[in-house]
Amino acid sequence: MSTVWSGTALAEAIEAFAPGSVESSAGIDVWLKPESISAVCEGLKTRAEFKFDLLSSLTAVDYIDHFEVVYHLTSLPMNATAVLKSRVGIGRTDASIASVVSIWRGADYQEREVWDLMGIRFEGHPNHKRIMLWEGFPGHPLRKDYVTYDQSIVSTIPDATGGDK
Amino acid sequence: MNQAFLDNSLWRNIYCVLAGDSAQCAARDYSPGMLPGGMEWLAFLLAAAAIVGLFVNGVLGGVIVLIWGERRLFGRFQSRTGPNRWGPWGTLTSVADAIKTMFKEDLVPAEADRILFNLAPILIAAPALMVFSVIPFGVGTYVADLNVGVLFIMAITSLTTLAVLTASWSSANRIAILSALRSVALLISYEIPMALAVVGVIMLAGSMSLGEIIQAQGVPFILVQPLGFFVFFLAAMAEMARAPFDLTEAESELAAGYLNDYASMKFGLFFLAEFMAEISTSAIITTLFLSGWRGFDPIPSHFWFGAKLIAVLFVIIWFRMTLPRLRIDQVLKFAWKGLFELTMINIVVTAILIFIWPQPTTAQLWYMAAVNWPVAIVSIWAVSKLLGTPAYEQTQPDLNAPTYPVGSEDIPASSAYVPEVKTQTSLQEGGD
Amino acid sequence: MAIKTQPVTVNLGPQHPSTHGVFRMRVMFDGEEIVDVEPVFGYLHRGSEKLAEERTYTQIVTLTDRMDYVSSMLNNQAYILAVEKLAGIEPSPRGVWLRMIAAELQRIASHLVATGFLIQDLGALGTPLIYAMREREGILDLFEMLCGARITNSYLRPGGVFMDAPDEFWPALDRGLDDIVRTIDELETYLSGNEIIFSRTKGTAVLPPELLINASITGPMLRASGVDWDLRHRAPYDYYDKISFERKLHTASDNYARYWVRIQESRESVKIIKQCIEQIEPGSVRPSFDDVPRLIRPPVGDAYAAIEGSKGELGFYLVSDGGIAPYRMHVRASSLINLTLLRDMLIGGQFGDLFVTFGSIDLNMGEVDR
Numbered sequence: 001m002s003t004v005w006s007g008t009a010l011a012e013a014i015e016a017f018a019p020g021s022v023e024s025s026a027g028i029d030v031w032l033k034p035e036s037i038s039a040v041c042e043g044l045k046t047r048a049e050f051k052f053d054l055l056s057s058l059t060a061v062d063y064i065d066h067f068e069v070v071y072h073l074t075s076l077p078m079n080a081t082a083v084l085k086s087r088v089g090i091g092r093t094d095a096s097i098a099s100v101v102s103i104w105r106g107a108d109y110q111e112r113e114v115w116d117l118m119g120i121r122f123e124g125h126p127n128h129k130r131i132m133l134w135e136g137f138p139g140h141p142l143r144k145d146y147v148t149y150d151q152s153i154v155s156t157i158p159d160a161t162g163g164d165k
Numbered sequence: 166m167n168q169a170f171l172d173n174s175l176w177r178n179i180y181c182v183l184a185g186d187s188a189q190c191a192a193r194d195y196s197p198g199m200l201p202g203g204m205e206w207l208a209f210l211l212a213a214a215a216i217v218g219l220f221v222n223g224v225l226g227g228v229i230v231l232i233w234g235e236r237r238l239f240g241r242f243q244s245r246t247g248p249n250r251w252g253p254w255g256t257l258t259s260v261a262d263a264i265k266t267m268f269k270e271d272l273v274p275a276e277a278d279r280i281l282f283n284l285a286p287i288l289i290a291a292p293a294l295m296v297f298s299v300i301p302f303g304v305g306t307y308v309a310d311l312n313v314g315v316l317f318i319m320a321i322t323s324l325t326t327l328a329v330l331t332a333s334w335s336s337a338n339r340i341a342i343l344s345a346l347r348s349v350a351l352l353i354s355y356e357i358p359m360a361l362a363v364v365g366v367i368m369l370a371g372s373m374s375l376g377e378i379i380q381a382q383g384v385p386f387i388l389v390q391p392l393g394f395f396v397f398f399l400a401a402m403a404e405m406a407r408a409p410f411d412l413t414e415a416e417s418e419l420a421a422g423y424l425n426d427y428a429s430m431k432f433g434l435f436f437l438a439e440f441m442a443e444i445s446t447s448a449i450i451t452t453l454f455l456s457g458w459r460g461f462d463p464i465p466s467h468f469w470f471g472a473k474l475i476a477v478l479f480v481i482i483w484f485r486m487t488l489p490r491l492r493i494d495q496v497l498k499f500a501w502k503g504l505f506e507l508t509m510i511n512i513v514v515t516a517i518l519i520f521i522w523p524q525p526t527t528a529q530l531w532y533m534a535a536v537n538w539p540v541a542i543v544s545i546w547a548v549s550k551l552l553g554t555p556a557y558e559q560t561q562p563d564l565n566a567p568t569y570p571v572g573s574e575d576i577p578a579s580s581a582y583v584p585e586v587k588t589q590t591s592l593q594e595g596g597d
Numbered sequence: 598m599a600i601k602t603q604p605v606t607v608n609l610g611p612q613h614p615s616t617h618g619v620f621r622m623r624v625m626f627d628g629e630e631i632v633d634v635e636p637v638f639g640y641l642h643r644g645s646e647k648l649a650e651e652r653t654y655t656q657i658v659t660l661t662d663r664m665d666y667v668s669s670m671l672n673n674q675a676y677i678l679a680v681e682k683l684a685g686i687e688p689s690p691r692g693v694w695l696r697m698i699a700a701e702l703q704r705i706a707s708h709l710v711a712t713g714f715l716i717q718d719l720g721a722l723g724t725p726l727i728y729a730m731r732e733r734e735g736i737l738d739l740f741e742m743l744c745g746a747r748i749t750n751s752y753l754r755p756g757g758v759f760m761d762a763p764d765e766f767w768p769a770l771d772r773g774l775d776d777i778v779r780t781i782d783e784l785e786t787y788l789s790g791n792e793i794i795f796s797r798t799k800g801t802a803v804l805p806p807e808l809l810i811n812a813s814i815t816g817p818m819l820r821a822s823g824v825d826w827d828l829r830h831r832a833p834y835d836y837y838d839k840i841s842f843e844r845k846l847h848t849a850s851d852n853y854a855r856y857w858v859r860i861q862e863s864r865e866s867v868k869i870i871k872q873c874i875e876q877i878e879p880g881s882v883r884p885s886f887d888d889v890p891r892l893i894r895p896p897v898g899d900a901y902a903a904i905e906g907s908k909g910e911l912g913f914y915l916v917s918d919g920g921i922a923p924y925r926m927h928v929r930a931s932s933l934i935n936l937t938l939l940r941d942m943l944i945g946g947q948f949g950d951l952f953v954t955f956g957s958i959d960l961n962m963g964e965v966d967r
Contacts, residue, residue: 003576005582072912076571078576106811440792492797497717554792560795
């Protein structure tokens with residue numbers, strides 16, 4: 001049975017080798033500061049108490065005033081999983097974060113997809129191009145403020161408060 | 166008009182009907198011919214036109230039937246029926262295909278070299294037809310019995326290489342040229358084993374004439390020359406570019422390869438040439454190794470020839486349908502390191518046997534067969550070891566290999582996440 | 598004297614018989630050796646993740662069918678597990694057993710497609726492919742009995758499945774399992790008795806396990822290099838902890854090993870289905886609408902759930918804002934991530950191996966592009 005790292009325990013362990021890199025933690029999530037992603041991920045992969053050698057998933061979510069990059073990590077030797085998050089682009093300006101391709105090669109296509117669809121830059125990615133859409137496509141479609149070509153399509157799903165989106 | 170023509174019953178019948186006055190025909194008791202005396206040249210021309218027309222149409226008709234037969238057989242191998250819509254049992258399907266091909270638009274790419282582009286289909290179809298002129302389809306049924314028949318066949322079939330190169334070069338298409346160069350390498354490499362495999366047959370028969378080879382087969386040469394048959398069969402399949410050697414028009418890799426830019430009847434000619442090559446190769450194998458039209462008396466020789474032809478065609482289609490294809494480097498390695506050595510062994514052994522028993526009788530042919538079969542089996546086994554392809558045992562997992570450590574340690578229990586119990590009623594309220 | 602050569606760039610375009618969908622590769626080669634490969638995809642991108650933000654949780658099940666269209670049940674299962682984790686739904690037992698049976702049948706169908714198309718790409722003009730597809734037709738008939746659709750099933754719902762299996766399903770399943778075992782034996786005889794297949798697939802495109810794990814590659818590709826990582830065993834979901842099965846591992850990590858692993862896994866799937874048939878009990882196949890309403894409003898939060906799909910770890914990451922549609926859905930597409938090492942596998946190899954190697958990754962463009 002695989003174990004899930006608890007957020008607080010993981011945050012303490014990360015602070016132990018990279019102090020000042022954790023913003024907060026709750027449940028199974030740890031929020032890191034964007035500038036410390038490289039150092040923390042390097043440590044999580046190589047240090048003996050973590051051994052996170054498989055990056056399961058790298059994705060991003062658009063919370064209107066900021067973006068959040070989410071990393072799901074798996075450790076094969078210890079059969080454990082963990083979740084890292086990082087808030088970037090506060091105020092929706094200048095959304096960029098260090099690339100982890102040099103640590104986990106599996107981040108290659110996933111980071112390109114986040115750049116393509118969400119518009120977050122990954123500093124240090126060797127092939128920082130769009131992957132699904134063509135170069136020259138206007139905008140980043142998965143953003144919440146993306147305006148589609150056809151303005152006549154109106155959403156009919158009510159949002160959480162019961163009103164219309 | 167020399168003796169050879171009049172021995173050929175086909176020529177004799179047509180020529181002597183037309184010009185029965187000539188001396189040779191009179192000696193054979195023909196009534197006076199239809200043409201006045203002195204016009205033997207016209208009789209010769211008409212006879213030639215009639216026989217050539219008969220053979221060409223016969224071959225083309227055979228190709229139509231073969232296309233239908235091959236597609237039905239494909240279907241049966243794949244647990245489905247083949248074409249069964251047009252005509253009884255789908256026999257008119259290939260006729261419909263031919264008509265469709267003729268009516269398509271004939272495209273010539275803009276950068277193509279027009280003269281060579283138009284010449285290539287002719288270059289490939291004409292030699293394929295010419296091979297049929299020396300093959301005897303029954304007693305006395307042949308166009309000509311050259312005393313260098315085998316050499317003629319080998320020379321004519323080499324023209325395919327030139328045609329392929331012409332077709333691809335004139336298409337001015339990168340993929341076509343790639344595919345054609347692989348094809349040329351294949352064709353050149355397999356001509357040598359093909360020609361050398363027949364040397365044993367020629368030595369046994371003492372002549373290169375196909376008629377005399379058939380006469381010499383008291384015992385079919387497939388039994389006396391198993392190595393020769395093995396090598397010739399595989400080399401001929403490679404020359405036809407059939408599976409497992411069909412990498413030149415590997416449809417799943419390079420689309421149609423060097424045929425890419427051909428449309429309409431030019432493509433039809435390439436297609437025809439491939440099937441004509443199939444029939445001619447089967448006919449050559451039947452003549453050289455399966456004793457041609459020889460059989461048991463009450464049944465006519467044409468039937469024996471046809472039955473053996475169909476048997477060889479069946480085996481060729483069977484190979485095509487079930488075997489995957491080889492890569493170009495494996496194909497060339499097989500030709501030069503495998504088949505070439507087998508032909509050398511075959512020639513040496515046959516030469517020794519001919520030295521012991523020159524002009525062998527039927528009984529001596531059986532002795533030769535008894536010597537040749539063990540030699541064949543041992544040399545094929547030895548050459549396969551030399552080629553060194555992987556065996557079944559090498560493809561099984563290695564149980565002693567070091568494995569990546571998975572699940573070998575645990576994180577401390579205090580670091581594990583313990584979820585609080587979520588109740589389902591929170592779903593109704595829409596938030597917690 | 599050295600001959601001056603020039604590498605040639607060829608575009609193996611989106612329309613091609615062997616690229617398993619719309620996939621484009623710009624290949625540069627020097628004679629027969631591949632020098633550079635640039636994959637281009639996105640031709641089948643339909644914006645599933647954006648569409649999911651406009652659909653209710655139950656409607657998204659139909660979207661997930663169409664991602665990896667040869668393994669619809671497995672896509673459904675991954676998504677439903679994420680929804681159940683997000684919303685805290687307790688699934689009903691009979692529904693879980695049924696969806697395990699459906700998932701394993703789908704895994705067999707997907708592996709049959711992969712193996713059949715391997716041999717097709719190797720050049721056997723369709724004969725073994727037809728045998729594999731004929732068996733897949735049998736499995737699709739079973740799905741039609743279960744839920745009415747053959748390929749894009751939409752069979753699963755949050756909490757279970759949407760329809761119980763009819764009475765004629767169980768004897769048909771028994772007969773179907775015997776047929777499947779027979780076909781797998783036939784295909785295995787073909788694979789393991791054929792010198793040509795050995796010499797074409799053995800020793801080509803070898804990848805060490807450390808590189809595979811670093812590239813986040815999971816599934817049969819990883820098990821073909823000797824790493825015993827299968828999410829059904831290491832992180833069991835549904836009732837996989839009540840089932841026992843072996844993970845088939847190969848150590849050579851070449852093209853032959855990947856196909857061998859898929860064939861052997863299909864046999865193990867048959868064993869799993871038989872154990873499910875023994876352990877299934879009567880009951881309802883989905884919770885009643887009082888417990889799990891038709892329109893689910895999960896609490897605010899996020900959840901990631903992954904299953905062992907036919908191509909590797911297939912995961913769904915769902916973020917909920919308390920509404921009836923997710924705020925964000927992300928698919929951890931196993932095919933896209935398995936493509937990461939394409940250049941490593943192809944560069945330095947021969948052109949004749951290009952499509953064999955590409956087929957051994959077992960991609961599905963619907964999942965790569967979503």
